[in-house]
Amino acid sequence: MTSLDSTRPVEDSSAAAPILALNGVCKSFPGVRALHNVSLTLRPGEVTALIGENGAGKSTLVKILTGIHRPDEGVILVSGKPLVCSGPRDAWAAGIAAIHQETVMFDDLSVAENIFMGHMPLAAGGRVDWRKMKARSRHLLKRLEADFDAGALLKTLSVAQKHLVEVARALSHDARIIIMDEPTSALSAREIGDLFAIVEQLKKHDCAILFISHKFDEIFRIADRWTCLRDGEEVGAGSMADVTQAELVSLMVGRAVDQVYPTRQAKWGAVVLEAEDFSNATEFDGVSFTLHAGQIIGFYGLVGAGRSEAMQGLFGFGEITRGSIKIDGKPANIHSPSDAIRAGLAYVPEDRQVQGAVLPFGIRANMTLASLGAHARHGFISYAKELATTRKFGQRLSVKAANWEQTLGELSGGNQQKVVIGKWLASAPRILILDEPTKGIDIGSKAAVHEFMGELAAEGIAILLVSSELPEVMGMADEIIVMHEGVITRRFARGEATAEMIVSAAIAGDDTGHGAAA
Numbered sequence: 001m002t003s004l005d006s007t008r009p010v011e012d013s014s015a016a017a018p019i020l021a022l023n024g025v026c027k028s029f030p031g032v033r034a035l036h037n038v039s040l041t042l043r044p045g046e047v048t049a050l051i052g053e054n055g056a057g058k059s060t061l062v063k064i065l066t067g068i069h070r071p072d073e074g075v076i077l078v079s080g081k082p083l084v085c086s087g088p089r090d091a092w093a094a095g096i097a098a099i100h101q102e103t104v105m106f107d108d109l110s111v112a113e114n115i116f117m118g119h120m121p122l123a124a125g126g127r128v129d130w131r132k133m134k135a136r137s138r139h140l141l142k143r144l145e146a147d148f149d150a151g152a153l154l155k156t157l158s159v160a161q162k163h164l165v166e167v168a169r170a171l172s173h174d175a176r177i178i179i180m181d182e183p184t185s186a187l188s189a190r191e192i193g194d195l196f197a198i199v200e201q202l203k204k205h206d207c208a209i210l211f212i213s214h215k216f217d218e219i220f221r222i223a224d225r226w227t228c229l230r231d232g233e234e235v236g237a238g239s240m241a242d243v244t245q246a247e248l249v250s251l252m253v254g255r256a257v258d259q260v261y262p263t264r265q266a267k268w269g270a271v272v273l274e275a276e277d278f279s280n281a282t283e284f285d286g287v288s289f290t291l292h293a294g295q296i297i298g299f300y301g302l303v304g305a306g307r308s309e310a311m312q313g314l315f316g317f318g319e320i321t322r323g324s325i326k327i328d329g330k331p332a333n334i335h336s337p338s339d340a341i342r343a344g345l346a347y348v349p350e351d352r353q354v355q356g357a358v359l360p361f362g363i364r365a366n367m368t369l370a371s372l373g374a375h376a377r378h379g380f381i382s383y384a385k386e387l388a389t390t391r392k393f394g395q396r397l398s399v400k401a402a403n404w405e406q407t408l409g410e411l412s413g414g415n416q417q418k419v420v421i422g423k424w425l426a427s428a429p430r431i432l433i434l435d436e437p438t439k440g441i442d443i444g445s446k447a448a449v450h451e452f453m454g455e456l457a458a459e460g461i462a463i464l465l466v467s468s469e470l471p472e473v474m475g476m477a478d479e480i481i482v483m484h485e486g487v488i489t490r491r492f493a494r495g496e497a498t499a500e501m502i503v504s505a506a507i508a509g510d511d512t513g514h515g516a517a518a
Contacts, residue, residue, distance in 0.1 A: 269293030
């Protein structure tokens with residue numbers, strides 16, 4: 001068994017020779033030491049889990065492996081030979097491919113075009129050999145047991161199918177080292193099972209897989225080995241068979257995290273929001289609930305249940321075909337997000353990179369984007385006011401950055417999410433909609449966000465929480481509303497339901513006779 005006090009695993013002399021080995025890798029940016037003396041070994045036919053909190057250095061390590069950054073010190077060996085990357089093409093040529101949390105592809109192009117983008121086979125005269133490209137694409141898709149054609153437009157595929165296209169793209173480069181960065185964050189349970197089946201196929205073909213996830217159930221299900229980073233340094237590595245979740249959590253955060261969900265004494269105030277028969281033509285129907293100041297209502301359901309769409313409808317997105325909203329007992333006419341903001345609502349979306357943030361902007365510019373009027377003086381934005389607000393919420397949410405002007409796109413996913421949450425808190429909302437607020441966030445940051453949610457509720461802010469993580473809903477919500485195919489099927493008070501009861505209502509709808517009674 002590997003000692004958790006050791007920074008390196010005991011090597012198995014019978015194990016296959018590494019495909020990839022990092023030794024003593026260091027990387028610094030102005031004011032930030034991202035990696036220090038990090039080592040990592042990947043072997044054929046194995047999945048290695050890379051774990052660590054946001055800001056631990058995982059993203060920087062991936063960027064070094066994929067040729068985006070060059071290390072300041074250290075050696076990278078691929079099949080025993082030194083690798084020096086001057087760009088991503090060198091990483092591709094060395095057989096290294098990455099599948100990221102946010103898919104980066106072209107919706108209006110075909111599957112085959114996406115698979116071979118940047119290295120399309122050419123016929124005589126330098127023209128694209130479409131026949132060969134489609135044939136090779138079909139071969140790759142057949143290997144992955146995909147249920148769609150190479151000629152299909154990418155925008156017609158599901159998120160899970162798009163991940164398959166990314167795997168096929170990696171295989172089209174003859175990649176033997178595949179990095180999966182939070183690949184399951186937008187997948188249903190069935191789709192996750194399909195993805196793991198693909199991982200098993202890749203293992204049989206002697207690929208080495210670096211699997212990055214904050215979900216421990218996934219790590220213990222799919223990984224053979226683990227490496228843990230904390231504050232840019234490797235703090236442990238070894239076999240998954242020889243470690244417990246509690247030990248890994250302790251390594252990640254440098255302490256035990258025993259209580260992820262804070263103990264709350266719910267003290268509700270007056271009713272602040274009432275939704276009655278709230279409906280959309282296609283996404284949700286007859287959604288009704290009452291929300292009090294200081295209350296947290298959790299919405300749970302499977303992919304396609306209509307939870308996010310209902311929240312977007314409350315915030316002024318989409319057409320409402322029936323129903324009404326009251327705020328403080330008075331009818332509210334919300335037809336746009338600006339109407340919602342004026343009514344005291346704030347919405348932290350699930351897709352932070354597309355709907356929640358402007359990645360080329362700095363932290364300060366993003367943090368005050370929803371409250372510019374409060375930061376203006378005589379028609380001009382006050383830098384001092386913006387900076388004070390950014391410091392206030394940046395420090396309260398423990399945003400890790402070199403400075404408050406750092407570009408948001410340079411931050412880890414978890415720190416981006418914290419900035420998006422801070423942006424809406426800066427607008428001083430009375431009703432806060434949180435759609436998957438801890439998606440892609442490590443366990444230490446999750447605990448901090450949950451604690452913060454409890455503090456906001458104690459301050460009287462009413463919270464609507466949408467989450468696909470059942471423990472989060474059960475641990476944080478005062479009332480749980482379960483949705484299935486756009487309608488509310490069950491309601492549970494805090495502590496009233498078991499996990500099985502909630503999941504049953506989400507999967508099968510209401511077959512218990514209790515209906516959607518308030």
